Amino acid sequence: MAQKLRQNTDHNKHPKQDFQVERLAFFSDAVFAIAITLLIIEFKIPHVTKESSFDDVWKQLVDLKYNLFALLLSFFLIVTYWMRHHFLFKHIHNYNKKIVVANMIMLLPIIFFPFTTAFFAESVDNKNVVILAFRFFLANHILAGLSIYILYWLAIVKHKEYSFEMSIPERKKFTSGLLFTTITFSIIFSVTFLTDNVQAILWVFLACGISKTIFDKFVKRNTTKNNVNII
Template sequence: MTEKLQENTDHNKHPKHDFQVERLAFFSDAIFAIAITLLIIEFKIPHVTKESSFDSVWEQLVELKYNLLALLLSFFLIVTYWMRHHFLFKHIHNYNKQIVIANMAMMLPIIFFPFTTAFFAESVDNIHVVILAFRIFLLNHILAGLTIYILYWLATVKHKDYSFEMSITERKKFTSDLLFTTITFSVICSVTFLTSNIQAILWVFLACGISKKIFDSFSKKAVSKTA
C-alpha cells in the first residue's frame, strides 16, 4: 500500500520539482561564496612608491593583523554554517513556503558577515568602540545560529516528510554543535555588558569550550551504550 502511494506521489510530482530543491541549495551556496569572498575586500594593498622601504611596507602589512584575525575567524565560522546548511540539504528532498522563507532568513545574517567582520577589525584599536563592534559581531553569529536551527526544525521536525530521516547520532551532533555555538556567543555577548576586560571574555570562551568537550564525551558514551 505504501509503495503504491509512493508511486502515485512520484507520478503526480512536477517534473522540475527535484531541480527546484537543488536550485534553492545552489542559490544559498552562491550567497555563502560571495560572503566569504567579500571578507578580503578590507585588505588594502600597501601603498608602494619609489621611496618606499622594506620596513615601511612591512609596517603597512602589520597594520592589517587584526583584519587578518577577524577574516580567519569569520571564514571558519561561515564555512561551519555552510557545512551545516549543506548537511541539511543532503536530507531535504521537498519544500514549502515556510522552508523557503526560513532558508532566505538564514541568508540575511550571512550577507552581513563581511560588514560586521570589518567593523570589528577596524575598531580593535579603539577601546571605546571595540566592545560595541564585538557585540554586533557576536549578534550576527547568534542570528545565523538561530535561523539555521529554525530551518532544521521546519525541515526535519515540523515537516519531517520533506526530508530523509537522520540517524540519532547525526541529529544529536548537529543540534548539540549548533546550540553550543549559539549559546556560547550569547553568553559571551552577555558578559560584554558586565565587563570590557578582554581576558575575562576569553576565559569565558575557554570555559565554554571545555564544557563542550565534556558534553561530547558524555554524549558519545550515552550513544554507545544505547547502541
C-alpha cells in the same frame, strides 16, 4: 527508510521538484561563497612608493593583524554554517513556502558577516568602540545559528514529509553542536554588558572555544560508535 519514503512520494512528485530544490541549494551556496569572498576586501594592499622601505611595508602588513584574525575566525564560522546547511539539504527533497522563507532568512545574517567582521577588526584599537563592534559580531553569529536551527526544525521536524528521515544520532550531533555554539556566543554577548575589559572577554571567548573543542570530541567519540557520517 529514506528509500521507502522516496518510493511513496515519487508517484505525485512534480517533474521539476528535484531541480527546484537544487536551485534553492545552489542559490544559498552562492550567497555563502560571496560572503566568504567579501571578507578579503578589508585587506588593503600596502601603499608602496619608490621611497618605501622594507620596514615601512612590513609595518603596513603587521597593522592588518586584527583584520587577519577576524577574517580567519569568520571564514571558519561561515564554512561551519555552510557545512550545516549542506547537511540539511542532503535530507531535504521537497519544500513549501515556509521552508523557502526560512532559508532566505537564514541567509540574511550570512551576508552581514563581511560588515560585522570588518567593523570588529577596525575597532580593536579603539577601547571606546570595540565592545560595540564585538557585540555586533557576536549578535550576527547568534542570529545565524538560530536561523539555521529554525530551518532544521521546519524541514526536518515539523514538515517531515519534505525530508528524508534523519537518524537520532544525526539529530543529536547536529542540534547539540549548533545549539552549543549559539549558546556560547550568547554567553559571551552577555559578558560584554558586565565588563568592558576586552582581555577578560577574550579569555571567556578562548575558554568557550576550548570547551567547544572538548565537546566536539566527546560527541564525535559517541557518534562514531553508531557510524554516523555527518558534518
